[in-house]
Amino acid sequence: MLQDTGRIKSPLHPEASAIVFEPDLRRAVNEELPYYAEIDRAQAIMLEHVGLIDRTLAKEILTELDRLQAEGFQSIAASPAPRGSYLAYEDHLRAVVGKKASNLHLGRSRNDINATLVKLKLRGPYRQLVRELIQLLRVLCELARGHLKTFFPLHTHRQPALPSTVAHHLAAFAAALARDLDALLAVHPLLNHSCLGAGAGGGSSLAILPDLTARLLGFATPPINSIDCVASRDLILRLLAASAILGSNLSRVAETLLLWIGEAGLARLPDELVGSSSAMPHKRNPFLLEQVQGKAGAIVGCLVAAVTGMHSTPFTNCVAVGTEATRHVWPAIRDSTGSVRLIRLCFSGLTIAEDSAFAMLEGSFVNAMEAATRLAIAEDLDFRSAHTEIGRLVTAAVNRGLSSLRAMAQGSSRLTAELSPSPEVVAITARAGGGPAPDAVAAALDEIETGLDRSAMLLRDLNFGWNRAEEELRSAISDLCKPTPEPNGKDA
Numbered sequence: 001m002l003q004d005t006g007r008i009k010s011p012l013h014p015e016a017s018a019i020v021f022e023p024d025l026r027r028a029v030n031e032e033l034p035y036y037a038e039i040d041r042a043q044a045i046m047l048e049h050v051g052l053i054d055r056t057l058a059k060e061i062l063t064e065l066d067r068l069q070a071e072g073f074q075s076i077a078a079s080p081a082p083r084g085s086y087l088a089y090e091d092h093l094r095a096v097v098g099k100k101a102s103n104l105h106l107g108r109s110r111n112d113i114n115a116t117l118v119k120l121k122l123r124g125p126y127r128q129l130v131r132e133l134i135q136l137l138r139v140l141c142e143l144a145r146g147h148l149k150t151f152f153p154l155h156t157h158r159q160p161a162l163p164s165t166v167a168h169h170l171a172a173f174a175a176a177l178a179r180d181l182d183a184l185l186a187v188h189p190l191l192n193h194s195c196l197g198a199g200a201g202g203g204s205s206l207a208i209l210p211d212l213t214a215r216l217l218g219f220a221t222p223p224i225n226s227i228d229c230v231a232s233r234d235l236i237l238r239l240l241a242a243s244a245i246l247g248s249n250l251s252r253v254a255e256t257l258l259l260w261i262g263e264a265g266l267a268r269l270p271d272e273l274v275g276s277s278s279a280m281p282h283k284r285n286p287f288l289l290e291q292v293q294g295k296a297g298a299i300v301g302c303l304v305a306a307v308t309g310m311h312s313t314p315f316t317n318c319v320a321v322g323t324e325a326t327r328h329v330w331p332a333i334r335d336s337t338g339s340v341r342l343i344r345l346c347f348s349g350l351t352i353a354e355d356s357a358f359a360m361l362e363g364s365f366v367n368a369m370e371a372a373t374r375l376a377i378a379e380d381l382d383f384r385s386a387h388t389e390i391g392r393l394v395t396a397a398v399n400r401g402l403s404s405l406r407a408m409a410q411g412s413s414r415l416t417a418e419l420s421p422s423p424e425v426v427a428i429t430a431r432a433g434g435g436p437a438p439d440a441v442a443a444a445l446d447e448i449e450t451g452l453d454r455s456a457m458l459l460r461d462l463n464f465g466w467n468r469a470e471e472e473l474r475s476a477i478s479d480l481c482k483p484t485p486e487p488n489g490k491d492a
Contacts, residue, residue, distance in 0.1 A: 012083055021084050026077050028085040033073045035117045036089050037065045038473075039196065042216035043104050045476045046209050053103050059481050060097045061104065068092075086110050107208040108199055111230040111317040112223075115195035118326060119235070120217065122191060123466060125333040126184075126239070130459055132337055133181050133246070136344040137174055137452055141445050143347060144170035148438040151424050152266070152357045153366055158259065160364040163423035166352055168436035169256070171444050176249045178448050181455055183242035188462060190235040194219035198229035201317050216476060218469030230317040233310065236329045240303040243336040247296030250339045254289040257346060261286050265356045270349045288342050295335040302332035361423040363403050365394050371420040378419055390415075 011017070022028065041062060048058040068075065081088035093101040147166035154164035194217060197203070197210030203226040214222040223229045260267040269286055277283035309325030368390050376386035393415065397403070421429075431437040434444065 107204040112198040140174040163427040180246040192220040195229035198226035218466040247299040251296035302328035
């Protein structure tokens with residue numbers, strides 16, 4: 001293993017190495033080496049194309065990379081990595097292919113390699129999170145369309161407050177989560193911007209083709225500013241911020257479902273989505289929703305850790321930014337994806353207790369605001385006076401031990417049935433301002449689903465671009481590795 005760099009003649013102190021580097025490449029086998037290999041394939045094609053390495057060396061490198069990939073990099077998995085995975089990986093190529101294998105490093109650095117690797121590694125988790133969120137939104141929209149006229153109380157301060165519908169609530173959840181989807185998709189241009197060729201931060205004086213390596217790796221654009229490429233990880237911060245806000249919204253949805261399922265008894269989850277108590281035989285605990293709430297807090301922690309890690313660092317390649325702060329994105333995306341799945345499962349299995357919902361509407365004063373509004377208009381009162389009168393009627397009903405809607409009207413000669421409509425009438429007629437009227441909710445769902453179709457198309461386009469690049473890279477490798485014809489037309 002190469003230890004003498006010409007400037008540094010000994011390996012890193014073992015205590016320091018144990019803290020900052022893995023002792024071997026076992027973890028890197030899945031998390032880093034496949035991406036190093038893919039980057040090196042594109043680099044080898046490009047360097048051979050511009051004449052910076054010869055065809056024979058390029059073939060030998062590509063052949064060894066394919067061999068390593070086929071065996072899952074197991075032949076180097078246990079190799080020591082005293083100065084990190086990349087140099088240990090490069091040492092293997094030098095040992096097998098020859099010292100000139102390190103010429104792959106012409107026109108680049110670990111700085112631009114690592115920046116590129118993060119983006120390649122993010123593609124799978126990012127795609128999965130976006131796909132899961134689209135699926136959740138479709139479940140919400142479909143469920144909402146089946147409950148456009150399922151009347152349901154809208155709570156404020158954990159008390160029944162207004163007439164609504166289940167669809168009205170589900171469309172509200174979907175509207176917020178659709179904005180989270182937009183925020184996640186907004187970072188895709190950064191994810192699709194190549195950093196390879198930026199080098200250590202100063203670009204390269206060599207006639208390399210960063211646009212070629214970008215295309216072969218599936219990036220839409222090559223490096224534009226070399227310092228920005230190696231210094232910036234705002235992609236990580238934007239992903240974490242979008243994930244943290246998504247987590248916050250999911251935790252609020254989870255809390256609302258806990259309210260419905262709990263003492264209110266407005267909804268129920270099936271046996272496969274609840275847990276039992278080890279001590280209390282009667283319990284059916286909706287603990288999955290609490291898992292969502294806990295994961296949301298962890299995601300916020302990842303965002304804060306990453307922002308803090310990048311704060312007040314110099315605007316150049318920096319380990320605090322590229323390694324320490326960036327590492328928080330992986331658990332955050334994992335928890336985000338898990339939270340989305342858990343909420344989707346809960347909505348897919350959710351049963352609305354329509355009788356309990358109707359009883360709650362009938363046994364509370366959720367039409368009081370509508371009564372005050374109609375009284376003000378019918379009697380030409382100012383709204384505050386009408387508000388006070390209805391409040392007094394509610395108080396009188398409560399003092400008599402009554403809680404029904406009709407009890408409120410019994411204390412007034414002016415409050416007719418027309419002026420104190422049933423909760424169903426209020427919900428059906430409340431169209432303005434995005435109210436629960438079925439046609440208004442259906443229109444809102446139409447808009448959300450149209451946006452979902454656009455988002456799904458964008459994800460398909462991203463997938464298509466990445467898949468097409470894989471095919472182009474494999475085709476370029478195949479062309480390069482073909483036998484070279486002799487002048488007489490025979491293969492060499």
